[in-house]
Amino acid sequence: MTPKIASFLASHPATPCLVLDLDQVAENFARLRAALPEAAIYYAVKANPAPQILRLLAQAGSCFDAASLPEIEACLAAGAKAEAISFGNTVKKPSAIAAAHAHGVPLYAFDSAEELEKIAAHAPGAKIYCRIAVNNVGAEWPLSKKFGTTLEKAKALMLAAPGLGLVPHGLSFHVGSQQTGTLAYELAIAEVAMLFTDLKNAGLPVQMLNLGGGFPTRYQEDVPEHDAFSTAIMAAMRQHFGNDLPDMLIEPGRAMVGNAGVVAAEAVLVCRRMPEDERRWVYLDIGRFGGLAETEGEAIRYRITAGEGATGPVVLAGPSCDGVDVMYEKTPYQLPLGLKSGDTVLIHDTGAYVTSYASQNFNGFAPLAEYYI
Secondary structure, eight states: OOHHHHHHHTTOOOSSEEEEOHHHHHHHHHHHHHHOTTEEEEEEGGGOOOHHHHHHHHHHTOEEEESSHHHHHHHHHTTOOGGGEEEOOSOOOHHHHHHHHHHTOOEEEEOSHHHHHHHHHHSTTOEEEEEEOOOOTTEEEOOTTTSOBOHHHHHHHHHHTGGGTOEEEEEEEOOOEEEOOSHHHHHHHHHHHHHHHHHHHTTOOOOEEEOOOOOOOOSSSOOOOHHHHHHHHHHHHHHHHTTOOOEEEEOOSHHHHGGGEEEEEEEEEEEEOOTTOOOEEEEESOOGGGTOGGGGGGOSOOOEEOSSSOEEEEEEEOSSSOTTOEEEEEEEEEEETTOOTTOEEEEESOOSSSTTTOOSSGGGOOOOEEEEO
16 A cells, blocks of 8 residues: 555545556566566566556566457557567467567467467467476466476477478466465476577577566565565576576566555445354455456455454455355455445555456446556
8 A cells, every 4th residue: 555545545436446556566667677687577468458557667668478469459559669569378369460460579479389380370480489387386376287388399399480480589488476486487497498408409599588477466475575586586597507598588467566556345245144153244346256356266365454443254255146256265354343334445455467357247347447646
């Protein structure tokens, strides 16, 4: 909660809403750049694609990791150069590849032969990089099942790329979102470095390593600072690459915007559901379908406050008529005993993956309002 956000919330805007401090985003970008100057920053647009954020980062010199053609076009509209954009999704429509290529986007991710062939057909001559599946140990929101391929398959795909008219530019991995430790980066760098060597020995030296995202935001528990990740990453890079370091990219999303925003919500109902359960159920006017999708499995545990006074245990749920719209039932949250319908509840550090996850009018509820100050 920055002073700017606190001042804005004092005007009691209608809830639910996100209030995000752009100065905090600028500070986060500067801190990331200072912590790991060896790597180019490609902001993961999916974390929060607000035009205000994209304009700020484009002016600051950031590059962008886009997951779709609309994200690419949003970056261009915000002033980003096409050459500063990477099409980082390994699952892309042919029409989106062709349109991105027409815009001048140079970099395309893939992790399968079929995707590589699509890129060759619709973005001839493009630079490509192959995503490797790596251990997501330490991640609160793992990504290892849906994306990435093996080292062996990646080698074959990269060697096939020149024959398809593509430029095999690099390799990438992602250690999982909200990464709480440095070990996953160290393990991944060690693995991928072996493939760099194999490709070089096969006559195909590649130039770039994309280390993905994963840099965390502090919610309820402490997480390593950016400097801790930087130290571990660069030690591993020097250990496994020596003085022949490839160009490095990182794709921070959560770390860029997470701590810059606060969601203001309203308690719609506070009640006891079962006589034998001392916990009160607190139903908010925002839930899993309203943008809090990362409470799935209670993976991301936001800090939540609601005034002062003695507290007691609660279950937190959303307003919809869907039975899965329960955010926290196992995590031991405590809120004031005097909390009642109509009171404001603040959900902190919600600048990332809230507005972009919000559904469109599920149960008739409009997406939360957004204020960028």
